[in-house]
Amino acid sequence: MTLKKLYENENYVIVNKPYDMYINTDDENEKNTVTCHIACHDSHLSTSTHPLHFVQRLDYATSGVLCIAKNKAAAATAGKLFEKRETRKYYLAIVRGHVKFELADVQYNVGIDPATADSSHKMLALTDNTITCVQSRRAHTRVLVLETGFYNEEPVSVVLLKPITGRRHQLRVHCSALGHTILGDYTYSNTIDSSPHRMFLHATRLVLPLQQGPLDIQTSEPFFQDEQFTTKWKSNVVFYKYRNQEDFQSVCDIIDKSYEIGVKYKIFNCN
Template sequence: MAVVKLYESDQFLVVNKPYDMFINSDDEREKNTVTCHIASHDSHRANSANPLHFVQRLDYSTSGILCIALTKTAAASAGKLFEKRMTKKYYLAIVRGHIDVEMCDIQYPIGVDQTSSETSHKMIALTETTEAVCGLPRAAHTRLLALETGYYEGNPVSVVLLKPVTGRRHQLRVHCTTIGHTVLGDYTYSERQDTAPHRMFLHATRLVLPLREEPLDIQTLEPFFSDDRFSSRWKPLSAKYNYKNKEDFLAVCDIIDKSYEIGVQYKLFS
């Protein structure tokens, strides 16, 4: 699959990363990486002739917007914004089950799942039942807005907008699983059970990076319903919001940004 460039300047390159692709790799035999598609294999290394600076990360299975700084100065500027939580990231996801609230905040701390192997990098939310196995938990916060419900291959699913307020490893996937709605096709957090879908349905759809000299607001097209492998297996049930074109998506981003929405069925998970 191609890595599509969404924006390019002297300071930044923003691409649409395909699902099931690494960002980079120290294994020279591994060619399924973003770096191999857009630059030399070693471009993620500081000693490269033309180094790339990844100011954010996306999991192997996650698709969508990936911002890359082309200079150390640009990387430092973007890094400070991420550190201070001044950026905004919005993800579309399809999760298992019908969500019974319209909006929720999920504030379970996230740590290392100490029951998993050292190489799995699996995380877990800290709850009353996981205290003994959640290592080094750190505060985490995700906001969720339910957009639509339906059925995938006859099984209930929901389309949701996710906004990570913090940036922990696997945060969105862990938080969705913890409230009982694992991301469709998430092999790791379904305990290796959800193997039928052709991909994991999590996509970084919009990134707002308020840089002083070069403010960025990048958005991709809706990625799921345009894919016949999903749409042919989808049956709609109830749509709460329109979100499939650019203007409608910006509108639901405005809704999830508000601290409180009158008339919205809300729940706090913490």
């Protein structure tokens, strides 16, 4: 799989991470990592000759925009922007089922699934139907439905996801809590969804409001350029155009707006 550099200067390198690729590892024999593709296997370590600083993370199965700092000062600057939630991140996802709402704020806390606390640390959304989860923290995701269709003759929806907070597996957990697990998400489908060739979650756009000038980095739409997907896809209803760069920025503007609860806008939280 090819890792593409989207932007680079003296402080940052921003790449388009392929799906099913690690960011880094301590295993010298593992070459399927971001660090091996742009530097060397130990670049994530402070002892490296040219250490890299990962100011954000993407899951192994998630593709898309990944920001890496080249020095401690740049890492601290970007880290504060992420910590203060001043960055803007937008993800494309394909989820199981036809989503009934148009726009929603999902505000379920996310914590560790107690059944996996000593093993895989699978995460869990704290909903009205959840008894408990460990170390739960506030989590907030906004969801905009872009299109419905069928994958392999089964109903799916294309959605735009905007994480307001940044918890581990947040987008995957929130989608699952809504009853619309991300297509190909083996973990949060309880190992059932194993037939797709990938998990359909892609970090499409990242906006970093740096003092010297904002960085606005966007990838092309990844799913409909993938023949393994398109041969099994059939469109149903298109609510918003989103497949080219200009249209995608327009739907980002829509998801950024403030809304009042109504027929098409929902809030999901724990009462």
